[in-house]
Amino acid sequence: MRTADLTATARIRNAAIELFARDGFQKTNVRAIAAAAGVSAALVIHHFGSKDGLRAVCDEFVLEVLTSRARAAGTSDLLGEYLADPDGYRSQIQYMNRALAEDSPAAQSFVEHIVGEAEAVHQAGVAAGAMRESSDRRALAVLNVLVSLATLTMPPALARALGQDEFGPAVLRRLAVPTLELYTYGLYTDDTALRTATAANEELSQS
Amino acid sequence: MRTADLTATARIRNAAIELFARDGFQKTNVRAIAAAAGVSAALVIHHFGSKDGLRAVCDEFVLEVLTSRARAAGTSDLLGEYLADPDGYRSQIQYMNRALAEDSPAAQSFVEHIVGEAEAVHQAGVAAGAMRESSDRRALAVLNVLVSLATLTMPPALARALGQDEFGPAVLRRLAVPTLELYTYGLYTDDTALRTATAANEELSQS
DNA sequence: CAATAGACTAAACACATGTTCAGCGCATGG
DNA sequence: CCATGCGCTGAACATGTGTTTAGTCTATTG
Incomplete structure (x- = not known):
C-alpha cells in the first residue's frame, strides 16, 4: 500500500491525521497537509469542505480504526496491544490523546467503548478468580483506562x-x-x- | 488581592496563565489576554517582548508556584494537595498539563522535581515499613507521578x-x-x- | 519649571492562513 | 465528436493576529 496508490482524498486524510497528531490541530495548516499529501491546498477544501470538516472525518476515522483493531485483537488490553505493533499505533494514539484533551465527540465515543470493555474484562477476571472484586467496578474501570491511556501518551519529560x-x-x-x-x-x-x-x-x- | 491592585505586568501574566490553561497557547491571542487584563495589546508586547516571551515568563511562574506550594505543604502528595484547595490549583494544573504536552523546559524541571520527591517518599515509606520495596524504584516513582498527573488532568470525556x-x-x-x-x-x-x-x-x- | 523616562494607547503594518474563484485537462456518455 | 462533470490547480481574497510606530500622559528628577 504505497501512498501513491491511494486516492487523493485518502492521502489527505492520512497526512492530516499524522500532522494533527504530531503538531496539534491549530498548529497544522492546510498547506502543510496538502504538501504532505502531494496535492494543492484548494483540493483539501474541495474534498472536505473546510479544515474543520477534515478534522471531523479524521476523528471518526481514527476512532473507527482504534476500536475495530481493539475488537479484532480481542485482548482489550491497551498496553499489550501497543507492544504488538508500536509504530502502527503511535500516531493514532497521539491523535486520540489530542482529541481527548480537546474533548471532541469522537473522544467521548472512544472512552465509552473502552471503559465498558475494561469493566467487562474486570468482571470476567473476577468470575475466573484472577482478579479481586472492587467496591466500585465502574470507578475501577475508569481508573484502569486512565492508567493505560496515561502510560501510552506519557509526556516526553x-x-x-x-x-x-x-x-x-x-x-x-x-x-x-x-x-x-x-x-x-x-x-x-x-x-x-x-x-x-x-x-x-x-x-x-x-x- | 483584587486584580485592580496588581501592576499591569502581573495582571497580564495572570490573565495569560488563565487563558493559556483554558484554551491553549495557540488559540489564545494577545488581544484577548490584553482585554482580560484591562490593557492594550501593545502593552503586552511592551512588557514581555513577544507572545513567546510572555509564555516563558508564565511557564517559570507556574513552575515556581507549584513547586513552592508543594514544598510548603510538605506532603508531596499531589492528590491530597489538590483536595485541600481545588480551585486554587485548578488552572495551574491545567497549565502544567499543557506545558507537559508541549514539552516546554519548565515542564522538564517540574517533572524532575516531582519524580525525585516521589522517589524519596517511597524510600521513606519503605524505611517506615509502610510501603513494599520495588524492584525498580525509579520506574515506580515515574509510575506514581504518571498516575497522579493523569488523574488531576483527566479529560472531560x-x-x-x-x-x-x-x-x-x-x-x-x-x-x-x-x-x-x-x-x-x-x-x-x-x-x-x-x-x-x-x-x-x-x-x-x-x- | 523644564526635561527626561517610562507606562500606556490607537492605529497601522506585515504576514500567515482558511477559503473562494476561475479555469485547465481528462474521462465518460450521448 | 462534442459536452458535461470531476479532479485538480494557481492565484486572489479576506481575515485574524503578532508586532511596530508614533505619540500622549504622568510622574520624577535636576
Whole structure:
C-alpha cells in the first residue's frame, strides 16, 4: 500500500491525521497537509469542505480504526496491544490523546467503548478468580483506562526521567514490572490509608 | 488581592496563565489576554517582548508556584494537595498539563522535581515499613507521578464516564477508593502476569 | 519649571492562513 | 465528436493576529 496508490482524498486524510497528531490541530495548516499529501491546498477544501470538516472525518476515522483493531485483537488490553505493533499505533494514539484533551465527540465515543470493555474484562477476571472484586467496578474501570491511556501518551519529560527521549516500547517494558508489582501485591503494607478514605466517603454521604 | 491592585505586568501574566490553561497557547491571542487584563495589546508586547516571551515568563511562574506550594505543604502528595484547595490549583494544573504536552523546559524541571520527591517518599515509606520495596524504584516513582498527573488532568470525556461534567473533587473522591484498594491489595489474585513480564525482560536483557 | 523616562494607547503594518474563484485537462456518455 | 462533470490547480481574497510606530500622559528628577 504505497501512498501513491491511494486516492487523493485518502492521502489527505492520512497526512492530516499524522500532522494533527504530531503538531496539534491549530498548529497544522492546510498547506502543510496538502504538501504532505502531494496535492494543492484548494483540493483539501474541495474534498472536505473546510479544515474543520477534515478534522471531523479524521476523528471518526481514527476512532473507527482504534476500536475495530481493539475488537479484532480481542485482548482489550491497551498496553499489550501497543507492544504488538508500536509504530502502527503511535500516531493514532497521539491523535486520540489530542482529541481527548480537546474533548471532541469522537473522544467521548472512544472512552465509552473502552471503559465498558475494561469493566467487562474486570468482571470476567473476577468470575475466573484472577482478579479481586472492587467496591466500585465502574470507578475501577475508569481508573484502569486512565492508567493505560496515561502510560501510552506519557509526556516526553516523564520518559526522560527514565533515560529515554520519549515514550516507546523500551519505556513501556521498564514500567511494566513496577506496574504489575502494583497490580499484584499493591504498594502499601497495611490498609490505614484505604480505611481513612472509605470512612471519609461514608461520612460525606451521610451528611 | 483584587486584580485592580496588581501592576499591569502581573495582571497580564495572570490573565495569560488563565487563558493559556483554558484554551491553549495557540488559540489564545494577545488581544484577548490584553482585554482580560484591562490593557492594550501593545502593552503586552511592551512588557514581555513577544507572545513567546510572555509564555516563558508564565511557564517559570507556574513552575515556581507549584513547586513552592508543594514544598510548603510538605506532603508531596499531589492528590491530597489538590483536595485541600481545588480551585486554587485548578488552572495551574491545567497549565502544567499543557506545558507537559508541549514539552516546554519548565515542564522538564517540574517533572524532575516531582519524580525525585516521589522517589524519596517511597524510600521513606519503605524505611517506615509502610510501603513494599520495588524492584525498580525509579520506574515506580515515574509510575506514581504518571498516575497522579493523569488523574488531576483527566479529560472531560473520562469524567463523564463517572457521571460528572469534568474532573473535580467529586471525581477524585470517587476514584480514591478503587485507587487505594489497588495500592493496598493489588488487583490480580496471583503473580502469573508479573512472572511472565519479569521473565520476558530478563530474556531480553540476556540476548 | 523644564526635561527626561517610562507606562500606556490607537492605529497601522506585515504576514500567515482558511477559503473562494476561475479555469485547465481528462474521462465518460450521448 | 462534442459536452458535461470531476479532479485538480494557481492565484486572489479576506481575515485574524503578532508586532511596530508614533505619540500622549504622568510622574520624577535636576
